[in-house]
Amino acid sequence: MPSDRDKTLAAFGEKQAASYDDRFAKASAMRDAMHLVTRLALGELSDDARVLCVGAGTGLEIAYLAAAFPRRRFTAVEPAPAMLTLCRQRADREGFADRCEFHEGFLESLPEGEPYDAATCLLVSHFLERPERSEFFAEVARRLQPGATLVNADLASGVGTPRHARLMAVWRRMWLLCDTPVEQVDQMLTEFEKKVPLLPPAEVVELVCSAGFESPTPILQTLLIHGWSFTRSS
Ligand SMILES: C[S@@+](CC[C@H](N)C(=O)[O-])C[C@H]1O[C@@H](n2cnc3c(N)ncnc32)[C@H](O)[C@@H]1O
Incomplete structure (x- = not known):
């Protein structure tokens, strides 16, 4: 049975x-809002901050962040090879590849290194059941320095x-x-309701905080998408 x-x-997959990038073209304002609030939440970091992007997708x-913050460095962690290939191609095309590291795999396989100043997990962790989600955020916390900022956006709702x-x-x-x-759409939504383990927004906050974060700040809601910034606990 597949895990x-x-x-x-x-x-x-391929x-x-x-x-992926074009599927939501007509609803791109939702994605733009998510990027905008992520940028604002990360606005106070130093110019040369290092940002860990977990589930970097394409x-x-x-x-967006590389254009907004031209001296920051990014590590893209992405387990799906086809998504990471597009991410690399975008970085080459848009001229920020020299400020990026690309890691194909899940976060725990990222080689150990200096703790990061911030992390983003946008539209990633709602795929995970509660125990795996707790482990996921604990691993993100482990890779960040105390006081670092996490921006997390999840699909969340009280099913x-x-x-x-x-x-x-x-x-x-x-x-x-x-x-x-x-x-x-109807087939997809039936599958979605069966397979995506949505949690109510308050439970997402509680889970992330239990994994090593504090100061949850709601920065976004567009339909099911909820976004928060958190501070890595000391
Ligand atoms: C919906 S996409 C979001 C991509 C990107 N963050 C965005 O907002 O466009 C979710 C991505 O997370 C990746 N992903 C899923 N589970 C993951 C996990 N446990 N750790 C890291 N990435 C994961 C998927 O391969 C996929 O590329």
Whole structure:
């Protein structure tokens, strides 16, 4: 039986990677908002800060942050080879590859090094069940120096509540707006409800704090996407 990690890799294979950047084109304002608040939350770091980007995907957030902060350095951690290939290509194309390190694999396989000044985990950890998610954030905390900033954005919702049902109805309209055929949307959302272990926003905050962070600050909500900044506890 495939492990959760195998399923993650399969979900971000070559076909999915190739369409990843364009799939949400008509809802790109949501992604732009996420990047903007991430940039603002990381605004106080030193000019040459080192940022760990876990689940870097095709490199969208690194490209945005690299343009905003031209002396900062980034480490892209990404287990799906096709996604990381696109991330590297973007870095070459947009001229920030010399400030990037690329690690193909999960975070625990990243070679040990100096602790980072900040981390981003955008749209990554909602794929993980609660115990794996706790381990994931504990590993992020371990790679950061005390006082470092984490920006985390997760899909979050209290499944089974009327509020969740209303939110999913709006989420469905977002997919339709993005020109996804209706049968595909409905099939995808059925799979999503079965497979993605959404937690209510307050439980995400509690889990991240238990893994070694404090000062949770809500910086974003667009539909299911919730974003926070946290400080790595001393
Ligand atoms: C929805 S994409 C988000 C990519 C990017 N952060 C963005 O916002 O566009 C999720 C990415 O996280 C990666 N991923 C999934 N589980 C992970 C894990 N446990 N550790 C690191 N990356 C993971 C996937 O391979 C995928 O590229």
